[in-house]
Structures are given as C-alpha cells and as structure tokens.
Amino acid sequence: MLDNTDLQILDELSKNSRISMKELGEKVHLTGPATSARVEKLEDSGIIVGYTIKINQVNLGFSIHAFITIITQNTNHQPYLSFIKTQEKYLINNYKISGDGCYLLECKFPSNERMNEFLEGLNEHANYKLSIIIDK
Amino acid sequence: MLDNTDLQILDELSKNSRISMKELGEKVHLTGPATSARVEKLEDSGIIVGYTIKINQVNLGFSIHAFITIITQNTNHQPYLSFIKTQEKYLINNYKISGDGCYLLECKFPSNERMNEFLEGLNEHANYKLSIIIDK
C-alpha cells in the first residue's frame, strides 16, 4: 500500500519528473538510493506508468484546442475509427464514452481552415458537436 | 524555428522524459552536451513547459473517469467555480468552452457513491451532462 512518502513522491514527480533521485530524496527525507527504490516500486506496481513532457501546443502552432462529441451514423464504428487514424496529427485523445454520444474526441488544430477540413471529413462518417476550449 | 531534430527530441521526451541527455543524443545523432543545449532552448522558448509522470489512476483507486458538461444556472459562474475549488481531489481539468455548455469538467472518482455525492453538490450550482469514459 502507499504511504504518505509515496504520495509525496508522486506529487513531486508530477511537478518535475526530471528531478534527481538525490534531490527528490531531500524533499521526502530519504537518501538517493532509498528514493530510487521507492520510485522503482511505484513503476513495478503500475502506478507510475510513464515519464513525459508537457508541450505548449500553441507555441508549436496548434492554437485551437477542441473537444468533439461524436455520434456515429450507423452502429458500425469502423468507418469513423479508420478516418481518425488518418488524422493523427490533430488527435490528442479519443475516448469511448457513455452518455450523449459514442466518442469524445480531443483535438488540436493550427487554424480554422484545417479544423474545417477535418470536420468536413469527419462529417462523412459521424455527426458531431464541437466545443472549443477558451480557457484553462 | 524547430527543425527535425527538435521534433525528434520532443517525441522521445514525450515517450520517456527521464532519458539521459547522452542516450537521447544517441537517438538524434548528437552528443550529450549538444542535446542538452537543444533541450534547454526548447524550455526557454516555452515549447517544453514541464516534465511530468503518467499515473494510473485506477491503481490509485480512482476507477471512474468522467467528463461533465456544465451549464451554470445563472450568468454568474462564481458559485460553480467556488464549489469545484473544494473538490480538488476529484478534478483533472476544468475547461471553459464554447458550444453546448459553459465548462467541460474532467474528473476521476473512486466509486459511484463518491461521484453521486459530487453530482448532488454540483447540482446546487449548475446543470450538467455526464459522460463516463468506457475505453481509452
């Protein structure tokens, strides 16, 4: 089970996953090797799944961030799923959901023009409702 | 501007942000110091915003992942915003959106009971539409 030190480690690694084991250890009052062993346990137990970076997509040219609720036209979702597989550069997440819609698609676009092209392609396989992120 | 090596670096760091600069350098055919300088530039230019971990929330006891579309009852959003500030443990993201709703709230819950409590509290300040994530 996880104790408070483990939760602190998760918190610190969430804030900065490139911190050294030594420095992380200082924050949680352990030595480097002890901290390293804790982290390895968190990996082995499947709690830490990976180490990644946060990228500012706006600075990479993707100024539009949107959620698109998908309602596929027929019961076979394959045409939709095949379509989005060709649009990887715009995709962030594709969640299968319950509720109002079949999927919730999280996307990024460099411009309204590109988004419009995407939506026209999408519309051949599914109906959708578009929500553009304004903040946060 | 970003060249192909920078994009490769972003890609590799997305997959594993704890890779050593030496090993990352080998992947992009640069020495450690040169790679380190590239990464520092990506940080300074605001493209790399941070280093973080991917946590398996299910293994942390949060087996329910949901999106909640919020429609606040009156034009003043403050009661809603104040409410969610007290519910941090369940929150992943709160996006202000255009389209159908005012906010899109991404949440995690350990059980239906806790989710139900949350929704009852939420309902004092806003109407909502709940979408539970089934996959991906």
Add this chain to the structure above:
DNA sequence: CAAATTCCTTTCATAAATAAAGTAAAACGG
C-alpha cells in the same frame, strides 16, 4: 523467540551532467 523480510543507510565504482575551450560552417554587413 528465532528467522526472514522490509526498508533504510553508507560506501564505492561507474556513468552522466555540466562548464569551458575550441572549431567549422553559415549568416551578416561593408
């Protein structure tokens, strides 16, 4: 209660990061 396990520290060898110096190629400006 003895043995085993867990969780830690310390020590030490190895590996990586970082700072500094030097170089080659490209961009700039007269």
Add this chain to the structure above:
DNA sequence: CCGTTTTACTTTATTTATGAAAGGAATTTG
C-alpha cells in the same frame, strides 16, 4: 567578395548523480 560575428556543434575535464553491494534496525512471520 571578404572579414566578422553568430550558431551549433565536439572534445575534454571536473563535478555530480546513479546504482550495486554490504550491513543494520525494525517489523513481520511461523
């Protein structure tokens, strides 16, 4: 067109971190 500056890199050397190994204290287990 040529000298100067800038950029992006390599190499080297020092500092720092990692990771393996040994050992110890506290807790668990039969």
